[in-house]
Amino acid sequence: MLHAALVFAPLFGAISAGLFGRALGDSASRLISCGFMTVSALISIVVFYQVAIEHDTVVVELMTWMDSGAFEVAWALRFDELTAVMTLVVAVVSCLIHWYSIGYMSHDPHIPRFFAYLSLFTFAMLMLVTADNFLQMFFGWEGVGLCSYLLIGFWFDRPSANAAAIKAFVVNRVGDFGFALGIMAIFLVFESVDFATVFSAAPDVAGSSIVFLGSEFDTLTVITLLLFVGAMGKSAQLGLHTWLPDAMEGPTPVSALIHAATMVTAGVFMVARCSPLFEYAPDTLVVIAVVGASTAFFAATVGLVQNDIKRVIAYSTCSQLGYMFFAVGVSAYSAAIFHLTTHAFFKALLFLGAGSVIHAMADEQDMRKMGGIYTLLPLTYTVMWIGSLALAGIPFFAGFYSKDIILEAAYADASGFGNYAFTLGVVAAFLTAFYSWRLLFMTFHGPTRAEESVMAHVHEAPKVMMVPLLLLSLGALFAGFVAYGAMVGEGSGFWGSSLFVLPENDTVAAAHHVPFWVKALPTVLAVAGIGVAWWLYIARPGIPHAIATMHRPIYAFLLNKWYFDELYDLVFVRPAKLIGKTLWRGGDGRVIDGFGPDGISATVVRLARRAAQLQTGYVYHYAFAMLIGVVGFVSWYFYAIGS
Numbered sequence: 001m002l003h004a005a006l007v008f009a010p011l012f013g014a015i016s017a018g019l020f021g022r023a024l025g026d027s028a029s030r031l032i033s034c035g036f037m038t039v040s041a042l043i044s045i046v047v048f049y050q051v052a053i054e055h056d057t058v059v060v061e062l063m064t065w066m067d068s069g070a071f072e073v074a075w076a077l078r079f080d081e082l083t084a085v086m087t088l089v090v091a092v093v094s095c096l097i098h099w100y101s102i103g104y105m106s107h108d109p110h111i112p113r114f115f116a117y118l119s120l121f122t123f124a125m126l127m128l129v130t131a132d133n134f135l136q137m138f139f140g141w142e143g144v145g146l147c148s149y150l151l152i153g154f155w156f157d158r159p160s161a162n163a164a165a166i167k168a169f170v171v172n173r174v175g176d177f178g179f180a181l182g183i184m185a186i187f188l189v190f191e192s193v194d195f196a197t198v199f200s201a202a203p204d205v206a207g208s209s210i211v212f213l214g215s216e217f218d219t220l221t222v223i224t225l226l227l228f229v230g231a232m233g234k235s236a237q238l239g240l241h242t243w244l245p246d247a248m249e250g251p252t253p254v255s256a257l258i259h260a261a262t263m264v265t266a267g268v269f270m271v272a273r274c275s276p277l278f279e280y281a282p283d284t285l286v287v288i289a290v291v292g293a294s295t296a297f298f299a300a301t302v303g304l305v306q307n308d309i310k311r312v313i314a315y316s317t318c319s320q321l322g323y324m325f326f327a328v329g330v331s332a333y334s335a336a337i338f339h340l341t342t343h344a345f346f347k348a349l350l351f352l353g354a355g356s357v358i359h360a361m362a363d364e365q366d367m368r369k370m371g372g373i374y375t376l377l378p379l380t381y382t383v384m385w386i387g388s389l390a391l392a393g394i395p396f397f398a399g400f401y402s403k404d405i406i407l408e409a410a411y412a413d414a415s416g417f418g419n420y421a422f423t424l425g426v427v428a429a430f431l432t433a434f435y436s437w438r439l440l441f442m443t444f445h446g447p448t449r450a451e452e453s454v455m456a457h458v459h460e461a462p463k464v465m466m467v468p469l470l471l472l473s474l475g476a477l478f479a480g481f482v483a484y485g486a487m488v489g490e491g492s493g494f495w496g497s498s499l500f501v502l503p504e505n506d507t508v509a510a511a512h513h514v515p516f517w518v519k520a521l522p523t524v525l526a527v528a529g530i531g532v533a534w535w536l537y538i539a540r541p542g543i544p545h546a547i548a549t550m551h552r553p554i555y556a557f558l559l560n561k562w563y564f565d566e567l568y569d570l571v572f573v574r575p576a577k578l579i580g581k582t583l584w585r586g587g588d589g590r591v592i593d594g595f596g597p598d599g600i601s602a603t604v605v606r607l608a609r610r611a612a613q614l615q616t617g618y619v620y621h622y623a624f625a626m627l628i629g630v631v632g633f634v635s636w637y638f639y640a641i642g643s
Helices: 004-023 024-052 079-102 113-129 136-153 158-190 197-207 221-232 241-247 250-262 263-275 282-303 309-329 335-359 380-394 398-413 417-446 462-489 509-510 516-537 544-550 551-558 561-595 596-614 619-642
Strands: 057-067 072-077 210-211 215-218
Touching: 004 024, 004 057, 004 072, 004 079, 004 113, 024 079, 024 113, 057 136, 057 551, 072 079, 072 380, 079 113, 079 250, 079 263, 079 335, 079 462, 113 136, 113 250, 113 263, 113 282, 136 221, 136 241, 136 250, 136 263, 136 596, 158 197, 158 210, 158 221, 158 241, 158 335, 197 221, 215 221, 221 263, 221 282, 241 250, 241 309, 241 509, 250 309, 250 335, 263 309, 263 335, 282 309, 282 417, 282 561, 309 335, 309 417, 335 380, 335 398, 335 509, 380 398, 380 417, 380 462, 380 516, 398 417, 398 509, 398 516, 417 516, 417 544, 516 544, 544 551, 551 561
Parallel strands: none
Antiparallel strands: 057 072, 210 215
């Protein structure tokens, strides 16, 4: 019951707020949702101790879900070391975001609906990470997709929010189609979708071939590439990343929940869960490493020039997800999950800290209209520094431990794609530090650029918002130090059988023996990035504008996100609209309606009008018509007689 309560408590909160919110009122809806979420968070701590510390794997079978011939799927909750870490991160961070939302959304007219969506989102993510089979995982996978659509478009009276919600939904459908095909291929090959059955049979399938799209390919390569397409959509990797920055249209707590602990981490978790498959598909690992490293670099470059405080943090999320994926690509699954864990704390901290700034600045998000507020928001300023230090990987904050082990593992891989990932990773480390302190300096330092009416009301957020920030800052400070030895330490047996790595691919073990300069380089570059940001935005604040003017094409290229949206609009959106318009006007309008209801009705009207023209009202016209009729009848009669 304890394990089921962990997963289903948020669902009860969602049902209470969603179905009975109007009767209960705003205050009761908030407290009930937060209460159920707190119960889930507390249970996750207990379960983490039982499973991860005592290594007691638990599978709770709730019922038989589907039973049709050879296709049998149980509804079961699997709690091993990987699940225990994920449920702890999801439940605890989501709980803090729930309580923070009480203050942030206090003036919103749709509070019960918001908390219902937020709790439902958490339930879907918990279902995903506790799944015992691929079909149950797909249920949670689609659940977080649905809830992201509802939450991003929560303020549905804004056209931009509706457009962002639709964009997130459509882009994720592309990835989900690949994931669904991968699950179908798994059942075709293994005749099961149960994790234990599939993973145990993976070594026997390795090296076999399957016919796909008319050609023969390695079976596990096809399956894992299809699964990775799904991960690319959910975790916003290069090519399917365009929805992530637009997700900022939702309320800030939504941004924190999506970017820190739930939806975007689903892809990383899924690949780590399927490590017994990916380890026997080396070509897929190469693809993952290259895509992940390219994403880390791409998003970091775009983050350099964004002016919306939430978009800067959103692109940092995209970049950090790239780190996690290229860690997976070099078989450093434990390092990827370790970074996922620390990232959840400091990224939620940064988003909620940004929310505190936005709350204080009368919903202003443009950093060019801020500045000079660090004395007015000292606590928010402090926690934003903590989050930024963790994000930049400065010793001895959480990100320092998790990001560095990923870079060291990439270097230890000693392959071409490993070196590619390491190189782009250290460059991204420099860029990350730069845009993080650009955000801090533009938001809190320099002359005040906000209107006097706004500055007159700048104040710290209420305690219900600040307490979650302080608790998250503890995670950003200590999560890396506390968990490093267990999760990625040399000789650690923390993960048990939940993660699988072939002995020759154990890059995490090799990472502990890389040269000193490899360990020191990310820190040196991070400090250099902070120094450059200080020089440009504090010491010489006129230089950034001069650089942007001098290198206008490069600035525009980065500001417009490498023109991915424009490219997709040209390649996909416009042709789709043209096809739709052609089928609408030509096919539906001219052919179907033209020969169908519109054509028949028009013909009837036309014949009726012509018949009406015969009714002139003159007697001699009618007499003439009768005479013609008589002549015709007599002529026909005599012709018939004569023949």
